[in-house]
Amino acid sequence: MILTQVSQLSRRSIVRLLRQPEVVVPALLFPLLIFGFQAAGLGPAADIPGFPADSYVDFLLAFPLVQGTLFAAVSAGTDLAKDIETGFLDRLSMTPMQPLALLVGMLAGVICLGLLQSVVFIGVGLLVGVSFQAGFLGALVLVLLTALTALGFGGVGAILALRTGSGEAVQGLFPLLLVSFFLSSILLPRDLIQTDWFRVVATYNPVSYLVEGVRSLIITGWDVQALALGFAAAAGLIVVGLSGAVLSLRGRVART
Amino acid sequence: MAGAVAWRGIHNFFLNPALVIPALLFPLFFLAAFAGGLSRVADIPSFDFPAGYTAFQFVWILLQTVAIGGAFTGFAIARDFERGFARRYMLAAPRRGGIILGYVVVSLVRVTVTGGVATLVALVSGMQVLGSGVDLFGLLGLALLVNVAATLFSIGMAMLLRTSSGGFLIQTPIFVATFLSPVFVPLELLDGWIEAVASVNPVTFILQAGRGFVAGDPTGVALAFGLAIALVLVMLPWAFFGLRRAEKAG
Amino acid sequence: MGGSFRGIEVEGLVREFGKGFRAVDGVDLRVEPGEIYGFLGPNGAGKSTTVLMLTTLLPPTAGVARVAGYDVVKQGAEVRSTIGAALQEAALDPFLTGREHLALQAAMHGIGRKERRGRAVELLERVGLTEAADRRVGGYSGGMKRRLDLALALVHGPRILFLDEPTTGLDPQSRSALWDEVSRLAKEGVTVFLTTQYLEEADALADRVGIIDHGKIVAEDTPDALKAEVGRSSIEARPADPRDLDDVARVLEQFGEPIAAANGSAAVRLEDKSQGLADVVRALDRQDLRVAGLELNEPSLDDVYLAKTGRKLEGAGDREEGTA
The missing domain is CATH 3.30.70.980 (YebC, transcriptional regulation domain)
Known part of the structure; x- marks a missing residue:
């Protein structure tokens, strides 16, 4: 029963996503646009003494890969908020639905978007000459890490949706989340951040570890420490996101 | 008429925290992320800007803030159309050019506040200004012209689109135009496609003159003002074109 | 478990919101099995709040309600498996087709794959959506959405059906089509609890009518008896x-x-x-x-309503929520 529910709800969230090109296209283009601007404008940063990569493009490819997951969060949150606004969630609550099934099913769309994004971004990276130091296997690990990150942020988006019940509120938080991405080692490695408070913020910001894990596969090869920290950050995000979302969902579908 | 439009726009902006706070925070965020986070970029060999990286970034952030401020005025117009408020203006205004003037005034007042706050924060966080008072007036003048040009562009777009969902089409060209310039390093350090694009982008020359003012070494001032004024002159008929189309649509 | 009475029994039902505002203020009612019960009242009278409590989506502040013999507080799951509900504003996903909606809803009820397909075909036929079945709901008219909503409520063969303002905002044709379907269901033995702000709807459909005003039931009887009493x-x-x-x-x-x-x-x-x-x-x-x-x-139910509440219900259905 729960497997049927999960698979049907997953199908729904994926179908729903693919039928909304106005969600999918910006999720692919916007990160690439910023990537293009930053990579070109900051290209000379590779000449900073001590810079870890040969080219800034190689270094920055982690940017769209991680930043794209933000769209996953917002799209998952917006979809769930719409379900609350329209009463669709109430309709599902009338069935013997398992809250966890709803959540997992809903996040299937998010993971799907995350996978699509990482494949496209890696493809673009290859086109502009990025070489993956960790090779093909590394690229697979990279896709896995970004998909997990998308799942975690999707849970965060779901929490916001379930707490506020408003799609506008979820989208209004997009800039805030975007800021949190920039206040990390996403544009420069942490040891090259000079401003003290910025370095401290970036050190505590889990986004830094997600970025560094993804990045290590591109510019370093197999860096066990960076990968362990990256997957740990993703796992932490998933635990916080999903458990928070399940709790919020229990409150939202307060059936007797 | 212009006065009425301007008064309402200014009033709406300052009484709505959902509009004021993001408008104030965005430049500060850029200041933190770009000027704060990227300060080591100044260590690139052959990067030469005597006033330091914060000042270097500040000029771009100021220009970006005033340009995006223009886009936000466009959003407000699009909303006015959606709610039917703009039609009231159209009916009331004997000379509809006054509507455009009113919106431009709103935009100028907005960016005076947001730009002022950004400047204050940049100074407090240790930005060095080597230029004299006169030089800073030059930077201010450029910023105002950029704002007027961006506002006129946004008015034209908003009046053509007349819906809030057109916000993306108003904002993106401005966003792209400001980013296709030497944002993070001087033009001489850029290469590849970005160098080709940036070296013909008028924003680049305005930006370079602005940085010259802050560094106390004004260069290319006449060219920058010429380009800024030209942008305003090009955008003026565009705004009126949008207004005519809006009039025709009723 | 499951008591002997198969209809709906409500005693002293109360729901408070915020600072002691009682949206539902001590409602007693009884709906016999197989009956269409019309729950009549203006916006904000407490109709929807009552329905939410009876469908287990909102816990009552006080009182007892049994649906099909199950307590709505203690036996929520049993209640839900027995009832179908089409709540206010058809709650549909604009990006899914009608058929996909039915498949999803059936799966959520644990209906097997093969049966799902057959059920969808049958229900689509029943509500006249066979042709539109594979179009996205975003392009449906208001009447089509309400009919799909009804089909969704019927997916698991419920014995009791809750319809919260099923025809609000519909044109007269769609409205009468929905009325026909509801009457047909009642003939098949389904108990229907129907809220409405249209007097003629209650008059046309309901075996018995309860009038709710300010959270309290002010009159309850067959439409004819109510009319005879006042008018x-x-x-x-x-x-x-x-x-x-x-x-x-x-x-x-x-x-x-x-x-x-x-x-x-x-x-x-x-x-x-x-x-x-x-x-x-x-x-x-x-x-x-x-x-x-x-x-x-x-005399019409209008007169009944006027006599019982001191106000006219005229045109209430045409107004948006909150302005009445």
Whole structure:
């Protein structure tokens, strides 16, 4: 029963996503646009003494890969908020639905978007000459890490949706989340951040570890420490996101 | 008429925290992320800007803030159309050019506040200004012209689109135009496609003159003002074109 | 478990919101199995809050409610498996097709794959959406959405159906199509709890009507009994020769007190229920008065509503939520 529910709800969230090109296209283009601007404008940063990569493009490819997951969060949150606004969630609550099934099913769309994004971004990276130091296997690990990150942020988006019940509120938080991405080692490695408070913020910001894990596969090869920290950050995000979302969902579908 | 439009726009902006706070925070965020986070970029060999990286970034952030401020005025117009408020203006205004003037005034007042706050924060966080008072007036003048040009562009777009969902089409060209310039390093350090694009982008020359003012070494001032004024002159008929189309649509 | 009574029993049901505001303030009602119960009241009277409590989506502050013999608080899962609900504003996903909606809803109820398909075909046929089944719901009309909503509520073969304002905002044609379907369901033995702000809807469909106002039930009976209790018929006559108006009015006054009438007509409210049109015709005849029009107006639920709440419900259905 729960497997049927999960698979049907997953199908729904994926179908729903693919039928909304106005969600999918910006999720692919916007990160690439910023990537293009930053990579070109900051290209000379590779000449900073001590810079870890040969080219800034190689270094920055982690940017769209991680930043794209933000769209996953917002799209998952917006979809769930719409379900609350329209009463669709109430309709599902009338069935013997398992809250966890709803959540997992809903996040299937998010993971799907995350996978699509990482494949496209890696493809673009290859086109502009990025070489993956960790090779093909590394690229697979990279896709896995970004998909997990998308799942975690999707849970965060779901929490916001379930707490506020408003799609506008979820989208209004997009800039805030975007800021949190920039206040990390996403544009420069942490040891090259000079401003003290910025370095401290970036050190505590889990986004830094997600970025560094993804990045290590591109510019370093197999860096066990960076990968362990990256997957740990993703796992932490998933635990916080999903458990928070399940709790919020229990409150939202307060059936007797 | 212009006065009425301007008064309402200014009033709406300052009484709505959902509009004021993001408008104030965005430049500060850029200041933190770009000027704060990227300060080591100044260590690139052959990067030469005597006033330091914060000042270097500040000029771009100021220009970006005033340009995006223009886009936000466009959003407000699009909303006015959606709610039917703009039609009231159209009916009331004997000379509809006054509507455009009113919106431009709103935009100028907005960016005076947001730009002022950004400047204050940049100074407090240790930005060095080597230029004299006169030089800073030059930077201010450029910023105002950029704002007027961006506002006129946004008015034209908003009046053509007349819906809030057109916000993306108003904002993106401005966003792209400001980013296709030497944002993070001087033009001489850029290469590849970005160098080709940036070296013909008028924003680049305005930006370079602005940085010259802050560094106390004004260069290319006449060219920058010429380009800024030209942008305003090009955008003026565009705004009126949008207004005519809006009039025709009723 | 599951008590013996298969309808709906409600005793002293209360729901408070925020600072002691009682949206539902001690409701008692009883719906017999197989009956259509019309729950009538203006916006904000407490109809939807009551439905939310009966469908287990909102816990009551106080009181007891049993649906199909199951307690809505203690046996929520049992209640949900027995009932179907189409709540206000068809809650549909614009990006899914009608068929996909039915498949999803059936799967959520644990109905097997093969049966799902057959059920979807049958229900789509039933609500007249076979042709539109594979189109996205975003392109459906309001009436189509409500019909799909109804089909979704029926997916698991519920014995009790809750319909919260199923026809609000629909054009007259879609409305009567939905009425037909609801009547058909009732004939098949489904108990229907229907909220509405349209008097004629309650009149046309309901076996019994409960009128709720400010969270309290102010009247409950069959539509006919309610009308008989409050309303007396009225008679309106229009003389063939306008100069006879005063004479006609005098004749009518023998039958009851005069009430307002259209220009050129006279009207009275009948005092004695046993008197009717024939008596009036005879009386006019005796005076040699000829009339161009004579009308007997039966009391309507409008009159009942007015009498019970002191307000008219006129046009309430056309207004948006919150402005009434």
